[in-house]
Amino acid sequence: MQESTYDLIIIGGGPSGLTAAIYSSRAMLKTLVVAGNPAGGQLVITSDVENFPGFPGGIMGPELIENMRKQAERFGTSFKDANVHSIQGTAEEGFELNLDSGEKVNAKTIVIATGASARWIGLESETRLRGKGVSACATCDGFFFKDKVVAVVGAGDAAMEESTFLTKFASKVYILVRRSEDKVKASKIMFQRAKDNPKIEFVFNTEVKEVLGEHSVEGLSVINNVTGEERKMEDVKGLFVAIGHEPNTSFLQGFIDLDAKGYIVVNSNTKTSKEGVFAAGDVADHHYRQAITASGVGCMAALDAVRFLADRGVSVKSDAY
Numbered sequence: 199m200q201e202s203t204y205d206l207i208i209i210g211g212g213p214s215g216l217t218a219a220i221y222s223s224r225a226m227l228k229t230l231v232v233a234g235n236p237a238g239g240q241l242v243i244t245s246d247v248e249n250f251p252g253f254p255g256g257i258m259g260p261e262l263i264e265n266m267r268k269q270a271e272r273f274g275t276s277f278k279d280a281n282v283h284s285i286q287g288t289a290e291e292g293f294e295l296n297l298d299s300g301e302k303v304n305a306k307t308i309v310i311a312t313g314a315s316a317r318w319i320g321l322e323s324e325t326r327l328r329g330k331g332v333s334a335c336a337t338c339d340g341f342f343f344k345d346k347v348v349a350v351v352g353a354g355d356a357a358m359e360e361s362t363f364l365t366k367f368a369s370k371v372y373i374l375v376r377r378s379e380d381k382v383k384a385s386k387i388m389f390q391r392a393k394d395n396p397k398i399e400f401v402f403n404t405e406v407k408e409v410l411g412e413h414s415v416e417g418l419s420v421i422n423n424v425t426g427e428e429r430k431m432e433d434v435k436g437l438f439v440a441i442g443h444e445p446n447t448s449f450l451q452g453f454i455d456l457d458a459k460g461y462i463v464v465n466s467n468t469k470t471s472k473e474g475v476f477a478a479g480d481v482a483d484h485h486y487r488q489a490i491t492a493s494g495v496g497c498m499a500a501l502d503a504v505r506f507l508a509d510r511g512v513s514v515k516s517d518a519y
């Protein structure tokens with residue numbers, strides 16, 4: 199293997215990847231995080247994180263990520279704000295990662311922590327008006343809708359959180375739910391908080407058929423999927439889509455095993471189907487999907503990589519956790 203080879207390359211700069219980096223660099227592994235571009239994962243497009251232990255008053259997502267990154271840097275982790283395009287190799291011969299910048303980097307082990315990205319409804323008008331009133335990130339774009347009426351599609355915790363956040367700016371927020379009230383997926387506390395907000399109005403059994411407008415959102419065409427009634431919501435000037443996420447694994451096709459939904463298959467602990475390659479966070483977890491669980495599994499993945507290398511004679515500081 200080349201001299202410039204890293205002991206561990208972590209792909210992904212969210213809570214999972216950064217926690218892995220803290221543990222790996224504290225174990226004295228030569229560690230690189232290929233953090234993505236833009237770096238930081240879903241937390242950098244989140245506002246208040248209220249459920250990460252240690253912050254009784256909550257912490258802003260970007261600040262939490264910045265702190266984790268500084269902590270990893272303090273122990274010697276290197277960073278590249280780039281995306282991985284493809285990976286070749288094995289633990290025996292070493293791995294080569296091709297970055298979208300054209301650069302190649304080499305590693306003895308890999309932790310994949312690339313997370314998941316926002317899912318879209320799939321309407322042509324939604325794609326055309328993305329960035330022109332259609333968004334999947336209330337914290338990025340909510341500010342542009344001061345005193346305007348907006349709609350949020352979705353019924354999970356993200357839809358509740360985004361809607362509550364949007365009421366800081368918007369005069370009114372509709373939450374469009376495709377199912378009935380008793381089938382809302384969000385946790386009870388977040389659903390109740392949204393219901394209690396006087397600026398939020400729920401519209402159940404309703405789907406968006408089209409986003410109206412040429413160059414900006416000028417309304418929605420919606421359908422009630424029980425009665426079949428179609429109507430226009432012409433007061434809506436912004437649409438926020440909060441309907442879940444897809445794992446960021448397209449660059450891994452053929453390299454390791456993925457399940458039917460594209461999530462990385464992990465067997466015991468954080469091991470993937472390829473020796474020396476470990477996975478952590480939302481990229482391998484469609485169930486818990488929390489910053490704290492991603493961080494916890496990031497720690498596990500780093501420890502698994504440390505042990506894998508120690509078993510192969512690489513010097514690690516095994517008591518440094």
Ligand code: NDP
Binds near residue numbers: 377405441443
């Ligand atoms: P979820 O998968 O939990 O929810 C997605 C929602 O979108 C579902 O209600 C689903 O409806 C709806 N949906 C899917 N496709 C469509 C469509 N085409 N049209 C209309 N609606 C659609 O995703 P989230 O992103 O909300 O949450 C993911 C995870 O992150 C969860 O575990 C959640 O608890 C967590 N989270 C936690 C937060 C916090 O604690 N602060 C904040 C945000 C997320 P249906 O039910 O009909 O399938």
